Every structure is written in structure tokens, then in C-alpha cells.
Amino acid sequence: MNTGTKDHARRSETFNQDEARVNWHDETLWFVRAKRDKASHSIPEWEGLRGMASWIKDNVLSDLHRYLLQFEENAIQNGIQVHWAADAEEHNRIVHQILNEKGIDRIVKSKSMLTEECHLNEYLQGKGIEVVDTDLGERIVQLAKEPPSHIVLPCIHKKKEEIGKLFHEHLGTPEGMADPAFLTAAARAHLREKFVTRKAAITGVNFAVAETGEFVVCTNEGNADMGAHLADVHIVCMGIEKIVPLRRHLAVFLRLLARSATGQPITTYSSHFKKPRPGQTMHIVLVDNGRTTQLGRPDFRNSLKCIRCGACMNTCPVYRRSGGHSYHTAIAGPIGSILAPNLDMKKYADLPFASTLCGSCSNVCPVKINIHEQLYKWRQVIVQEGYSARAKTAAMKAMSFTLSNPSVYQFAGKAGRTVLKYVPFAVNNQLNLWYKHREMPEAPEQSFREWYAQNNKT
Amino acid sequence: MSSRTEILAKIKNNQPEFRPLPSEDLIFSGSGGDYTDRDNIQENTETFRTVLTNIGGAVIELHNLAEVGAYISAHYGEGQRIISTLAGLSSLCSPGWENDDPHDLENVALAVIGAHFGVAENAALWITEELMQQRVVPFICQQLAVVLHKNKILATMHHAYDQIGDAPYGFGAFIAGPSKTADIEQSLVLGAHGPKGMTVFLLTEEER
Numbered sequence: 001m002n003t004g005t006k007d008h009a010r011r012s013e014t015f016n017q018d019e020a021r022v023n024w025h026d027e028t029l030w031f032v033r034a035k036r037d038k039a040s041h042s043i044p045e046w047e048g049l050r051g052m053a054s055w056i057k058d059n060v061l062s063d064l065h066r067y068l069l070q071f072e073e074n075a076i077q078n079g080i081q082v083h084w085a086a087d088a089e090e091h092n093r094i095v096h097q098i099l100n101e102k103g104i105d106r107i108v109k110s111k112s113m114l115t116e117e118c119h120l121n122e123y124l125q126g127k128g129i130e131v132v133d134t135d136l137g138e139r140i141v142q143l144a145k146e147p148p149s150h151i152v153l154p155c156i157h158k159k160k161e162e163i164g165k166l167f168h169e170h171l172g173t174p175e176g177m178a179d180p181a182f183l184t185a186a187a188r189a190h191l192r193e194k195f196v197t198r199k200a201a202i203t204g205v206n207f208a209v210a211e212t213g214e215f216v217v218c219t220n221e222g223n224a225d226m227g228a229h230l231a232d233v234h235i236v237c238m239g240i241e242k243i244v245p246l247r248r249h250l251a252v253f254l255r256l257l258a259r260s261a262t263g264q265p266i267t268t269y270s271s272h273f274k275k276p277r278p279g280q281t282m283h284i285v286l287v288d289n290g291r292t293t294q295l296g297r298p299d300f301r302n303s304l305k306c307i308r309c310g311a312c313m314n315t316c317p318v319y320r321r322s323g324g325h326s327y328h329t330a331i332a333g334p335i336g337s338i339l340a341p342n343l344d345m346k347k348y349a350d351l352p353f354a355s356t357l358c359g360s361c362s363n364v365c366p367v368k369i370n371i372h373e374q375l376y377k378w379r380q381v382i383v384q385e386g387y388s389a390r391a392k393t394a395a396m397k398a399m400s401f402t403l404s405n406p407s408v409y410q411f412a413g414k415a416g417r418t419v420l421k422y423v424p425f426a427v428n429n430q431l432n433l434w435y436k437h438r439e440m441p442e443a444p445e446q447s448f449r450e451w452y453a454q455n456n457k458t
Numbered sequence: 459m460s461s462r463t464e465i466l467a468k469i470k471n472n473q474p475e476f477r478p479l480p481s482e483d484l485i486f487s488g489s490g491g492d493y494t495d496r497d498n499i500q501e502n503t504e505t506f507r508t509v510l511t512n513i514g515g516a517v518i519e520l521h522n523l524a525e526v527g528a529y530i531s532a533h534y535g536e537g538q539r540i541i542s543t544l545a546g547l548s549s550l551c552s553p554g555w556e557n558d559d560p561h562d563l564e565n566v567a568l569a570v571i572g573a574h575f576g577v578a579e580n581a582a583l584w585i586t587e588e589l590m591q592q593r594v595v596p597f598i599c600q601q602l603a604v605v606l607h608k609n610k611i612l613a614t615m616h617h618a619y620d621q622i623g624d625a626p627y628g629f630g631a632f633i634a635g636p637s638k639t640a641d642i643e644q645s646l647v648l649g650a651h652g653p654k655g656m657t658v659f660l661l662t663e664e665e666r
Binding site for chain 1: 460461462464465466468469470471472473474475476477478479480482484485509513560561564579580581582587592593594597598614615616618619620622624627628629630631632633634635636637638639640641642643644645647649650651652653
């Protein structure tokens with residue numbers, strides 16, 4: 001690939017070296033997918049809900065200008081300060097400025113994929129600010145100096161023994177201790193100390209209601225609430241697509257979100273923040289970072305409906321067997337492979353090809369994004385723009401030439417059969433990418449055309 | 459040009475042709491909110507109990523608040539800090555905690571609060587700021603207990619938001635069960651950061 005960085009296929013190869021581990025990863029995610037199925041099947045009107053969610057989001061995207069102004073006006077009226085950031089850099093600068101003005105250099109942060117997308121942690125650390133991720137999975141990958149590999153299950157790629165080792169090094173748990181309950185209790189004690197001593201908390205947003213100016217944050221652990229309700233300053237980082245028009249629309253989305261994500265009927269906490277608590281300051285940073293561009297791409301704008309449940313990852317045969325880190329972007333999996341090329345088509349040219357186009361992602365998506373169709377469309381755009389892998393482009397061109405010239409096609413078929421029959425080692429080797437994980441077929445004696453000509457004579 | 463102006467201009471230029479919202483009625487019926495058989499209180503209570511138990515919580519049916527007080531006294535000993543926002547349980551707690559710095563609630567063993575209503579389909583309880591006194595209360599305590607009258611359980615989230623309407627809360631939360639995580643190899647552990655357990659006391663006696 002002409003990206004300069006290792007592409008999805010190369011990274012997957014590394015991931016696939018440990019077959020037992022790949023199988024474990026695959027099965028763990030399939031287990032989550034199965035829980036999602038069970039939860040969705042228990043709701044007879046599930047398909048109706050998906051339809052409504054998609055419809056509401058259609059309206060949001062078509063009237064986003066008005067909704068954002070309405071949300072801003074209501075939020076300000078509620079006593080929240082609203083900021084606008086065109087890109088990741090501006091977002092990071094605004095967050096830093098808020099902290100700097102208050103003289104705060106140690107903060108807690110609950111899960112926000114937007115801040116991962118903007119690389120906020122690295123930025124703040126560069127400015128001398130300590131950021132502690134408080135979601136257990138995120139804390140684990142933070143201690144391991146890795147990015148999350150899944151948007152809902154950040155350390156799904158890690159074995160409990162590895163986590164035990166990390167905790168032994170950083171939190172002083174006994175060596176060799178790998179019991180999940182014990183490790184969770186250790187993290188609880190470690191993070192409680194952070195919650196009660198940090199003056200500022202950053203959270204993300206799951207849904208923001210234009211009608212009321214409130215926003216909803218969903219967690220199971222309660223870490224967003226522990227951070228926000230104990231901090232003097234609450235900074236809220238939000239992508240502009242998180243809007244829902246009316247408060248009552250939350251019913252539709254909250255019914256879908258956790259069931260799609262983990263198979264739970266709802267997350268433990270669905271917290272509706274409308275006003276800062278007395279004495280607290282609350283800031284919302286509204287972030288574009290490519291979203292307005294995606295809004296202008298008719299084939300891809302539906303990706304902005306995403307509510308970040310992760311169902312498309314759990315069901316994806318490629319994600320499950322290649323791992324989140326192979327996608328080299330903040331949001332992995334099928335949806336991430338649609339979002340990333342919008343930000344940088346060249347850098348992420350490989351991602352739309354990391355799919356079998358089986359369509360399972362589209363079938364589980366709670367807001368009915370046509371994920372696999374968009375992946376297919378991105379491939380076309382990427383090839384047209386000249387960003388596809390050289391080997392793939394050359395092969396495609398050769399195939400296109402062959403298939404559009406009957407005599408060349410006949411010759412190529414004959415040559416192929418001859419090679420497979422007499423010199424199979426010419427194709428059964430590692431230089432032939434098609435041969436990887438596949439046996440080449442036995443060559444038939446003749447082509448259909450030859451057979452037809454012969455049998456028509458008699 | 460400020461980023462705000464720039465972003466809004468780009469949106470105006472790039473957003474697709476207007477698509478109207480589905481009607482309120484359609485959302486409610488199309489998403490299954492109008493099932494009349496779901497108005498059955500008995501059924502809602504049973505569903506609530508099953509779902510809450512499945513997600514790690516517990517339901518205890520008692521007649522009235524006095525019985526709740528007796529139950530708690532029997533299960534919590536000296537030296538365990540209990541706080542409650544319910545006037546009927548004030549004898550269980552040391553007074554004045556409402557004005558504490560929220561950080562000082564870190565050692566609360568049990569918080570007992572009320573809820574506006576429960577939701578059968580997911581065992582979530584709708585609790586707003588005034589029922590918490592301090593926002594951090596239901597999150598920072600080691601154990602959370604919620605007292606609710608049995609006839610205040612609604613069928614679905616659609617019914618829930620119908621009930622909430624345009625209520626002017628500053629903060630409100632649906633809380634369903636104890637704090638939990640499965641981040642380590644998908645093993646479910648109760649008590650991630652918040653309460654390790656959640657008990658819902660369902661009162662059966664008519665309120666006087």
C-alpha cells in the first residue's frame with residue numbers, strides 16, 4: 001500500500017500469528033454479538049425502532065443547522081458555556097485553555113471516542129496536564145500505552161493475565177493475580193482516589209437534545225457521573241452529529257443503544273445533564289473535525305447517524321479476526337472504515353477493503369446505516385482518486401483489460417489451465433496473494449466455450 | 459471568520475434536502491409504545507423484578523416505609539454511614555449531610571432515596587436532582603437503595619418520557635442496577651466505581 005504506514009492487511013498478519021488468541025478474540029466478540037441478538041429478539045417492535053431511529057436521524061441531518069443553533073441557545077440559557085471547534089487541533093486548544101485558566105493540571109476523563117479521534121490525551125500531556133482515563137477498559141489500555149481496540153470494549157484484545165501484570169506494575173496488586181473481580185476492586189480503589197482529588201472532569205456525549213439543551217451520557221461503571229459530580233469544572237466534548245430533536249426521542253435511542261452494544265436492556269446509568277450544579281462551571285465543545293464534509297457527501301453522510309454502539313464490529317468477520325488495532329484509527333471496524341477515509345483518504349485508503357462486504361454490519365446497525373454499501377462505494381472513490389494499493393490497481397487493470405477483450409480472455413484462460421496443470425508451483429507459492437490460505441483449484445481440461453463448441457458439433 | 463460561523467455555514471451548504479420527522483404518534487406506535495396490554499401493573503411489576511434481578515439488583519416488597527426502616531436497621535450496624543433523602547427514614551442517618559461537600563460522601567455505606575417511577579422493560583428508575591439532594595449521592599455510595607410504590611412502574615421508555623414531559627430538572631438519571639463492568643475478559647463484576655449493590659424496595663400499601 002502506498003500509505004507509508006502499515007496497512008490493515010499487514011497488521012492483521014501480525015495479529016494472526018497467534019492462532020489460539022485470534023480464535024479467543026473471535027469467540028469473545030461473537031459472544032457479545034449473540035447477547036445482542038437475544039436482547040433484540042426480545043423486543044417484538046425492534047425493526048420498527050430501528051426504522052424510527054434512522055428516520056429521526058434523517059431529519060437531524062437535514063436540519064442540523066437549525067438544531068445546533070437551538071441546542072446552543074438552550075444550553076447557554078441553562079448556564080452552560082458553548083464553544084465551537086473546527087478541527088481536532090482547535091478542540092484540544094479550547095480544552096487546554098479552559099483548564100489553564102483555572103490552573104488545573106490533573107484531570108479525570110470518562111470515555112469519549114471524540115477525544116480519542118482528536119488525540120486529546122497526548123496534547124494535554126504535552127502541556128504538562130495529567131489525564132486519567134476512568135473507564136476501566138480505557139484505564140487498562142492507558143497503562144499499557146495503547147489506544148482502545150474497540151469503542152465499547154476498549155481492552156477486549158487483552159487477556160486477564162496481561163491486565164494482572166499491568167496492575168502489578170502500576171497499582172501494586174500481587175504478582176500473578178489475574179482474577180477479574182480482584183483486579184476490578186483494585187482499580188476501583190485506585191480510581192476513587194482520582195475522583196475525589198481532581199478538580200476537572202471531561203466526559204463525552206451520547207445524545208444532545210436540541211429542544212432542551214441537555215445532553216445524555218451513558219455508562220455502566222458510573223465513572224462519568226463520579227467525575228462530573230465531584231469536579232468544579234465539567235468539560236463536555238461533543239461531535240456536532242450527536243443531536244436529537246426532542247427529549248422524547250431519547251426513548252427510541254436508549255432502547256436501541258445498550259441492546260445493540262452489549263445485549264443489556266439499558267446501561268446502568270443514563271445521565272441527563274441540563275444545568276451545572278450550583279458552584280460548578282460546565283463547558284460544551286462542539287466539534288466538526290470533518291463532519292460537515294461528510295455531511296456534504298451524499299453517499300457517505302448516513303455514517304453520521306452512528307450512535308457508537310459497536311454492533312458492527314462485534315458481528316464483523318474481519319474485525320473479529322484482525323483485531324481493532326489493525327485499523328490504525330480511533331474508531332475501528334466497519335463504521336470506522338467509513339469515517340476514517342473522510343478525514344484522510346490517503347492514510348486510510350486500505351480500510352474500506354478490510355471487509356468481505358457480507359452486509360452483517362448493516363443488518364445489526366440500530367440506525368440502519370448502509371455500512372457495507374458505503375464500504376463498497378469508498379473502494380470506488382479510492383481507486384478513482386488513485387489511492388488504492390499499487391498491486392491491487394495493477395491487478396484490477398489487467399483483469400479489466402482481459403475481461404473486455406474476448407481473444408485475450410480465451411488466451412488467458414488457456415494459459416491459466418496450462419500453468420495449473422503442468423507447473424502448479426508457479427502459482428502455488430507465497431508470491432501469489434490469492435494462494436494465501438487457499439488451495440488453487442484443479443484445472444479443467446477445457447473451457448466452457450471449447451466444451452460448447454465441441455458438443456454442438458456432434 | 460470564527461469557527462462557529464464557518465461550521466454553521468458549511469452545514470447550511472452541505473445538509474441534504476429537508477426530511478420531516480416521523481409524527482409523535484407514529485414513533486410511539488411504530489416503536490411499540492402503545493401496547494395496551496402493557497398497562498397491566500401486575501405484569502409490569504413482574505417484568506421489572508425479573509429484569510432487575512438479571513442485571514444484578516434485588517427487589518424487596520414491603521408494606522410501607524416503616525418496614526423499610528426496620529429492614530435497614532436489621533441489616534446495617536453501628537458505624538456504617540447511612541444517608542437518606544426520605545423524611546420517614548431520617549432517624550437512620552446523621553443529619554446535615556445535605557450541606558456537606560460532595561467529596562465528604564465518599565464513606566457513605568448506604569444511600570436510600572426515592573424515584574419518580576420505574577420502567578419495566580429495563581428496570582431503570584428515573585431519579586432527578588431533587589430526589590438525590592446532591593447529584594453524586596446515588597453514584598458514590600457503596601450500596602444504593604431506592605424506595606418506590608409498586609404502582610409506579612411503567613411499561614417502556616416511551617411511557618417514561620411521556621411521564622417526564624417537559625419537567626424542568628437540572629440533572630436526572632435513569633439508574634438500572636448496580637455499577638458494573640465486564641472490561642476484563644467479559645467477566646461481569648458488580649461495583650465498578652459506583653454502588654456494588656442496588657436494592658429496590660417496592661411498597662405495596664396505598665400511600666396515605
